[in-house]
Amino acid sequence: MTGIRIAVAEPMITKDPAENGAKVRELMKVAAGHKARLIQFPEGQLSGFPNEQFQDWSEVDWPLVRDELDKIQKLAARLKLWVVLGSAHPLTPPNRPHNSLYVISDQGRIVDRYDKRYCSNTELTRYFSPGFEPIVFDVDGYRFGCALCVEVNFPALFSHYERLGVECLLLSAYPADAIFEVKARAHAAINNYWIAMSLPAQTADLMPSGLIAPDGTYVATVTPPAELTIATIDRDDPTYEIPLTKLRPWRALARKGDIYSARRVVGDPRSTNHTIS
Template identity: 25%
Template sequence: MTAAASGPVIEVAVVQSGETPADADAALDELIARFEEAAEGADLVVFPELATTPYFCGVVNDSRKSWAQPVPGPATARFADAARRLGTAVAFGLYEDAGDAQYNSAVLIDADGTVVQGTDVHGDRVPTYRKTSIPKDDLSDVDEKHYFSPGSGPVVFDALGTRFGMLICYDRSFPEYWLAARAAGAEVMLVFVSSMGFRETLFTQELQVRAMETQTWVVAPNRGGQETLDGKTVSYFGRSSVVTPRGALVVSAPAHEAGPVVRAAVDVAEVAAARRDFPLGRDRQPGVFRYLADAHEGSAHSRAVPV
C-alpha cells in the first residue's frame, strides 16, 4: 500500500470463488489456499457473500441453520491467522450466529489478524455488517427470510488508511443504503455478492451508477460458475468488478467462470477529487429523504401501493 496526495493506494485482489464444499473444514482449507494465492502483491483480498459455505438459500432445509457460526469463530480464526502470516487484510461473507438471531454477514480482518470493529447507524461498535434487506421472491427462486434476520443498516469500518462501507447482494439495489454509507464517511464500498439469474444483464451497470452517485470506489466479488446443493444446480454469473468513484469500470472478471482473481489499484485520493469536481453532496436536498421516509411509513399503515 502506497500513500497518495490525500489518501492511500490500496492494491485489491477480488476472488471470484466457485462451488464451495459443504464440509466446513474443507471449505476453509480451499478458501485459505485461495487467500494465499491472491495475497501476493495485494493489501486486501475480498471474497463473495456467504463464502465459507455453499449458497444454501435456494432450498428450505433447516439442517443448514447449523452452519451458522459466531464472530469471532472458526472462520475468522483461520482467516486471521492467515492474514497475520501473509501481512494482508481480507474481507468475506459468512453465515453468522449472533445467539439471539442468525444473519447473512460480512467481516473485515486487518493485516495484523485483528477483526476490525465497525460503527453502525446507532453509533455502536460491531464486528460485522449484517445484510439489511432480505430477499424472498420467485424471480430469483430464493428464500433468505427463512434463514436470516435483517441487519440494522449501514456499518463503516476503518482500516488500511481509509473508511469502508459494506453491502451484501440484494442491498445493492437500494440507493439509500449507499447514500447512508457515504454520509457515514465511506470511501470504498465492499459489495459481497452470490448472484445468478436475471440480474446479470445490468450487474456492472448498476455498480457503475451507484459508484457515480455516491462517488465511492466499489469492489464487488461474486461467485462464478455452477454449484449444486440439495439436488439443485445454479450458475452464478460472476463478473466480479472494481469501479472508480466516477463510475468507470476498471476491471471485471469473466462471466460464469469459477476461480478468477481480478486486481486493481484503488487510489482513495480519487474520492475527494470526484466529489470536488462534481459536487453531488453539496447539492443534495435532504428534505427529499424526509419525504421518502414519511411516505414509506405511511404506506405501511395503508392499503396504498408501497412506494
C-alpha cells in the same frame, strides 16, 4: 506507490465449509503475494448460501465453520492482510442466523461484522435475521463500507455510505440476474466512490467480479480461470479528479438543498403558475 491495493475474489462456493475455507486461504496467499492489503469474498463464501448449497440450517456444520474462520483469522495475521469474508453468522437458537460479512484485520481479529439489513422476502421469512447498522472501517487511511446483494436495490443505503465518508464500498453478493451489474455501476457513478463487487464463480455468466471506479467504469475484472483480480484504489489518481474532487462535493452540497432554497423565486406568477406558456 500511492493508494491501496485490494483483491476481489470470485471463487466457487461449495456445501463444505472446509473446502470453502481452504479456498479462502489459498486466495489470501495469492493476494498477499501481489502486495494486496485487503481481500474481499462473496456473500456466503464460508458457510455456503441457502437455496444454493443447502436448503436448511440443519445441514450446516457450525463447529466446522467456526474452526475454518479461526484458521482464516490466524492466516490473516501471518500475512498481514485484511479479509472481508461472507458467511452466515449463527445466533442463539431459535433465532435465525445473520447474513454477514466478517471484517478481519491484518492482526487476525474480527474488528467488525456487517449484518445484511435489507434481506429478501425469502431470506427474511425462511433463513435470516436482519441487521440494522452500517459499518465503516479504515485501512491505510482509506475508508471502506460493506453491503450485501439485494441491498443494491436500496439507493438510500449507498448515499448514506457516501455521507459516512466511504471511499470504497465492498459489495459482496450471490446475484440472480444481470441487471445487478448495471445497478452497482450506477451507484458507483452517482456517489462517486469505488465499488468492489465480489461474486461466486457460479454467477460468472451474469457479470464479472471486479472493482468499479467512481465514474462507473471497471478498473479491473476477474477473468476465468483466474479466481481473483488485484486493483489499486488511489484518491490522487488524476483519472478520477472530476468525480472525486468536483462531482462528489457538489452533489453533497446539492443534496442539502440550501443552494436551491436560497434562489427560490418569490412573487413571480410566471414561476408559480404552472399552466401558462
